[in-house]
Amino acid sequence: xxxxxxxxPLEYSTETNRMNILGFWIFLSAExxxxxxxxxxxFVYVDRGVGSGPAGAEIFELPPVLIETFLLLxxxxxxGLAVHAMRINRVKAMIxxxxxTLLLGAGFLSVEVYEFIHYYHIGAxxxxxxxxxxxxxxxxxxxxxVTLGLFWGIMIIIQxxxxxxxxxxxxxxxxxxxxxxxxxVMWIFIxxxxxxxxxx
Amino acid sequence: xxxxxxxxxxPHDDPMLYASIVAIGLVSIAIVLGVTYFxxxxxxxSEWLTTVDHKRIGIMYIISALLMLFRGGADAVMMRLQTAxxxxxxxxxxxxxxxxxxxxxxxxxxxxxxxxxGMMNFVVPLQIGARDVAFPRLNALSFxxxxxxxxxxxxxxxxxxxxxxxxxxxxPLAGTEFSEHVxxxxxxxxxxxxxxxxxxxxxxxxxxxxxxxxxGMTLMKMPMFTWSALITNxxxxxxxxxxxxxxxxxxxDRQFFTxxxxxxxxxxxxxxxxxxxxxxxxxxYILILPAFGIYSQIIATFSxxxxxxxxxxxxxxxxxxxLSFMVWVHHFFTMGQGAVANSIFSITTMAIAxxxxxKIFNWLLTMWKGKIRFTxxxxxxxxxxxxxxxxxxxxxxxxxxxxxxxxxxxxxLVAHFHNVIIPGVVFAMIAGLIYYWPKxxxxxxxxxxxxxxxxxxxxxxxxxxxxxxxxxxxxxxxRMYTYSEAxxxxxxxxxxxxxxxxxxxxxxxxxxxxxxxxxxxxxNVGDDPWNARSLEWATHNPVPEYNFAITPxxxxxxxxxxxxxxGHDLFKGEIKDIHMPNNSGWxxxxxGIFFVFAFCFVFHVWVGVIIAFAGIxxxxxxxxxxxxxxxxxxxxEIEETEKKFGGAK
Numbered sequence: 109x110x111x112x113x114x115x116x117p118l119e120y121s122t123e124t125n126r127m128n129i130l131g132f133w134i135f136l137s138a139e140x141x142x143x144x145x146x147x148x149x150x151f152v153y154v155d156r157g158v159g160s161g162p163a164g165a166e167i168f169e170l171p172p173v174l175i176e177t178f179l180l181l182x183x184x185x186x187x188g189l190a191v192h193a194m195r196i197n198r199v200k201a202m203i204x205x206x207x208x209t210l211l212l213g214a215g216f217l218s219v220e221v222y223e224f225i226h227y228y229h230i231g232a233x234x235x236x237x238x239x240x241x242x243x244x245x246x247x248x249x250x251x252x253x254v255t256l257g258l259f260w261g262i263m264i265i266i267q268x269x270x271x272x273x274x275x276x277x278x279x280x281x282x283x284x285x286x287x288x289x290x291x292x293v294m295w296i297f298i299x300x301x302x303x304x305x306x307x308x
Numbered sequence: 309x310x311x312x313x314x315x316x317x318x319p320h321d322d323p324m325l326y327a328s329i330v331a332i333g334l335v336s337i338a339i340v341l342g343v344t345y346f347x348x349x350x351x352x353x354s355e356w357l358t359t360v361d362h363k364r365i366g367i368m369y370i371i372s373a374l375l376m377l378f379r380g381g382a383d384a385v386m387m388r389l390q391t392a393x394x395x396x397x398x399x400x401x402x403x404x405x406x407x408x409x410x411x412x413x414x415x416x417x418x419x420x421x422x423x424x425x426g427m428m429n430f431v432v433p434l435q436i437g438a439r440d441v442a443f444p445r446l447n448a449l450s451f452x453x454x455x456x457x458x459x460x461x462x463x464x465x466x467x468x469x470x471x472x473x474x475x476x477x478x479x480p481l482a483g484t485e486f487s488e489h490v491x492x493x494x495x496x497x498x499x500x501x502x503x504x505x506x507x508x509x510x511x512x513x514x515x516x517x518x519x520x521x522x523x524g525m526t527l528m529k530m531p532m533f534t535w536s537a538l539i540t541n542x543x544x545x546x547x548x549x550x551x552x553x554x555x556x557x558x559x560x561d562r563q564f565f566t567x568x569x570x571x572x573x574x575x576x577x578x579x580x581x582x583x584x585x586x587x588x589x590x591x592x593y594i595l596i597l598p599a600f601g602i603y604s605q606i607i608a609t610f611s612x613x614x615x616x617x618x619x620x621x622x623x624x625x626x627x628x629x630x631l632s633f634m635v636w637v638h639h640f641f642t643m644g645q646g647a648v649a650n651s652i653f654s655i656t657t658m659a660i661a662x663x664x665x666x667k668i669f670n671w672l673l674t675m676w677k678g679k680i681r682f683t684x685x686x687x688x689x690x691x692x693x694x695x696x697x698x699x700x701x702x703x704x705x706x707x708x709x710x711x712x713x714x715x716x717x718x719x720x721l722v723a724h725f726h727n728v729i730i731p732g733v734v735f736a737m738i739a740g741l742i743y744y745w746p747k748x749x750x751x752x753x754x755x756x757x758x759x760x761x762x763x764x765x766x767x768x769x770x771x772x773x774x775x776x777x778x779x780x781x782x783x784x785x786x787r788m789y790t791y792s793e794a795x796x797x798x799x800x801x802x803x804x805x806x807x808x809x810x811x812x813x814x815x816x817x818x819x820x821x822x823x824x825x826x827x828x829x830x831x832n833v834g835d836d837p838w839n840a841r842s843l844e845w846a847t848h849n850p851v852p853e854y855n856f857a858i859t860p861x862x863x864x865x866x867x868x869x870x871x872x873x874x875g876h877d878l879f880k881g882e883i884k885d886i887h888m889p890n891n892s893g894w895x896x897x898x899x900g901i902f903f904v905f906a907f908c909f910v911f912h913v914w915v916g917v918i919i920a921f922a923g924i925x926x927x928x929x930x931x932x933x934x935x936x937x938x939x940x941x942x943x944x945e946i947e948e949t950e951k952k953f954g955g956a957k
Contacts, residue, residue, distance in 0.1 A: 127442050127515055134511045134545060142549035145583065149553070149568075152579060159567065159574030234566050238574030241566040245557070263932050 369426025412475025437522025720780025768810025
């Protein structure tokens with residue numbers, strides 16, 4: 109089937125746009141390798157890298173982690189709704205869903221900051237052991253990505269408000285949604301293999 | 309004054325170091341004065357520093373790579389001079405450590421990587437019939453990030469001190485306990501910055517090759533160099549993030565006192581070795597595959613035959629790229645894995661010899677019954693085959709885990725990897741440079757001087773590195789700054805030093821050749837001086853900004869040959885307006901801020917780090933809100949340019 113450029117959604121409508129989306133997918137595969145390296149390191153350190161510091165089961169707490177998971181998974185749903193709204197050209201709804209997404213992301217980050225302060229107070233800092241260093245670096249890398257995403261999202265909303273929905277802003281929004289879903293997928297791995305496995 | 313103490317170098321009583329500080333200062337002043345005197349700042353800025361043209365970026369990569377070749381080469385000659393005679397005191401132990409560390413890092417990251425990326429930049433878009441790469445602005449940023457990293461690394465030896473833990477930078481030696489001064493911080497940040505640039509190149513070229521090929525050029529009709537570039541960039545995208553994380557962990561260890569690679573509190577020094585080589589072994593193939601691609605182009609052109617076994621060439625590269633991620637442990641067989649792990653990695657390593665051997669036979673069979681013309685690029689290619697095979701055979705020797713206990717960390721290993729990298733990568737890059745020189749600059753390099761350089765380099769290479777096989781098997785350890793007379797390594801080390809001198813003369817001859825040919829070579833070489841086969845030679849000399857006035861129409865991997873000999877209609881259609889990206893100073897400014905950021909980070913100057921970070925955010929914001937739709941080159945303008953060249957292509 110040959111793709112008809114007239115029937116393509118706005119974010120795919122120009123050559124540049126299609127190239128940007130492909131480029132971003134390739135970038136995401138590099139990101140997968142980045143997180144894969146962190147996870148692999150974590151699996152190495154989780155048992156053998158504890159040293160004199162605490163093990164995972166001693167410091168993990170379920171409630172904040174569950175709240176974080178709930179917030180981030182919901183935000184992945186709302187960014188999906190935003191892209192859907194974009195496809196049917198409902199700009200107000202789209203911006204609304206993007207704002208909700210970013211608020212959920214900010215909520216996630218606040219809980220994560222609380223979690224980090226908690227670790228600090230119970231003596232599980234970046235410097236404590238190989239295990240805590242890897243744990244906090246992995247969580248921190250994910251958190252830094254979410255933080256970057258927040259600012260990125262705000263910039264895109266400003267541009268949609270200023271210039272309306274066009275090929276350029278639609279492309280940016282779509283790529284942002286890919287990024288946001290990706291962070292969500294990484295969180296699912298973190299939740300399953302770091303927290304749940306650690307608490308079992 | 310305490311603040312400034314950190315920038316001084318650790319005490320050296322070495323006059324050479326101060327001489328080089330003065331030399332760097334004088335050269336910088338001379339360059340600035342020269343450009344000002346000839347009123348070239350405007351030209352430099354608008355035509356080169358801000359360019360997004362893949363050809364110019366490629367040339368800038370290659371010029372930087374050559375500069376780094378001479379920097380790393382000077383290190384090499386210093387090492388050979390120090391070890392030429394027993395108990396020499398030309399360099400002290402600390403200085404020798406710094407020299408072999410910077411030699412390795414400069415040659416791998418800033419010479420070889422830049423050279424292959426420069427070649428890919430120049431050749432790939434031409435070879436697939438594209439107007440530029442997929443993301444031209446990102447391409448400029450890649451270059452400037454690489455350049456910022458290279459410069460950061462190169463100032464280390466006059467500001468604060470060079471890294472001294474080897475290019476592999478193993479912990480705990482590279483940790484703060486044993487490497488107190490800022491050298492290893494430089495290593496971490498210089499590689500981090502240029503590594504980000506390389507990753508962007510990887511993304512850029514995958515998108516370019518996947519999406520921007522001329523009509524009719526299916527994957528299996530791509531010229532071999534483009535294939536090798538595609539595979540290489542796939543490896544880059546999958547390998548470089550590992551280095552990013554390893555360097556991040558190293559930075560955290562050294563500057564924030566974490567315990568990733570320490571020996572206490574759950575730290576594991578072997579983790580660095582593993583992560584480093586999980587990136588590092590694929591890196592070896594990132595370097596060698598484009599070299600294979602260049603040889604494939606050159607050998608086919610000068611044998612005047614099509615490349616033998618195209619499909620097996622592609623298949624072997626794919627297999628090599630997969631295997632490259634499964635062999636990293638062979639770099640440290642002696643460092644504590646069990647027999648099972650060593651055996652597995654031993655077998656995967658030997659397996660790589662099979663696809664590589666297939667390629668060797670394909671090149672030989674391409675030459676078989678061909679009408680060979682022994683031009684300089686072809687001579688490098690012909691010398692490469694036996695020399696690289698010797699390097700490959702010693703590689704299989706090293707792959708035997710149990711025997712590796714004898715070779716590990718000896719000069720035998722040094723001889724082996726130079727034996728694959730110099731005939732493999734360096735010869736390919738020189739050959740490629742001479743081969744593509746007319747496309748880049750519009751004239752040919754002198755063949756006579758080129759052949760003199762070739763013989764110096766080949767003989768110099770053999771004399772420098774073959775003796776190391778022998779001293780290595782006799783137990784000479786690498787990275788030792790001196791040895792006793794009783795060891796008996798003296799005479800062969802002296803031979804090695806003479807070889808290094810011949811190599812140096814060879815490289816100086818190449819530079820002389822550039823000067824000589826620039827002055828005296830005829831300029832009317834035509835568009836296709838080598839009677840070549842693939843699409844890049846269907847352009848004018850020198851190549852216009854838009855590459856092809858009419859997008860070519862391709863029917864095979866040697867479309868240009870078919871056009872010349874078999875009446876294939878390469879340029880159907882007519883000239884239309886061409887859309888091109890705009891130049892921009894954004895990339896160089898962004899990379900400059902990155903440089904400041906990393907420099908301040910190296911020295912824990914947190915105020916500077918925060919200010920530079922704000923600058924980085926500012927650049928990203930600017931880019932996000934910037935509206936840059938590029939420009940159109942109009943039909944009339946193109947027709948006029950084409951007329952000057954004598955007919956549309």
